[in-house]
Amino acid sequence: MTEDLAWETTDARVAYECPGFDVVNEDVTLPDGTETDFDYLADDPAVVVLPFTPDGDVVLVEEWRQAVKHVNRGLPAGGIEPEDETYRAAARRELEEETGYTADALEPLGSFEPANGISDAEHHYFVAAGCTPDADQVLDFNESIRPTTMAYDALLDAVEENAITDGRTALGVTYFELFGSRPEC
Structure with missing residues (x-):
């Protein structure tokens, strides 16, 4: 039973907030009655897009990641904006903003x-x-992004060889390889 593992939250507060996320501090009671606190990152939902060109290549972004101090190559991704009516709408917007590519179709993975x-x-x-470079990039003030393309098999190899270390990308490509189907090119 999951109920016997549940923690009870007795109080919660935002310990730190900044653009993009908050750090929440909660007072909790564990199943054995122990009282303690717990901190976690509160983050808005995000979308990640595996975009295929008509030729079957994948559109990627090369982006500086300050936390790890290097350029990261991965799938376009980003947070949900107030004007996004659905996750699908957010995925379309993020793809266009980060890469300048538009898609003929988007399907949930x-x-x-x-x-x-x-x-x-x-x-x-x-x-x-059906992703084609039909739009202009519209980057946030704190984004340094260059779009690029890669053959899907080369991307899969790069994930397997740990040449692409972005977790969102590794998860998306691996999950797609196991359970997805390539769009008709």
Whole structure:
């Protein structure tokens, strides 16, 4: 039974807030009656897009990641904005803003909690088909992004060889390889 594992939250407060996320501190009571506190990152839902061009290549972004101090190559991704009526709409917007590519079609791939031991983040994955560079990039003030393309098999190899270390990308490509189907090119 899951109820016998549940913690009871007795109080909660935002310990730190900044653009993009908050750190929440909760007072909790464990199943054995122990009282303690717990901190976690409160993050808005995000979308991750696996975008295929008509030729079957995948559109990726090369982006500076300050936390790890290097350029990261991965799938376009980003947070939900107030104007996004659906996760699908957010995925379309993020693809266009980060890469300048538009998609003929987007289909859901899966939803995951990528770090649920320390964060409440949810990532909603989509596969995009027929992606072409028909738009302009519209980057946030703190984004350094260059779009690029890669053959799907080369991307799969890069994930397998640990040449792509972005967790969202590794999860998306691996899950797609196991359970998805490539769009007709």
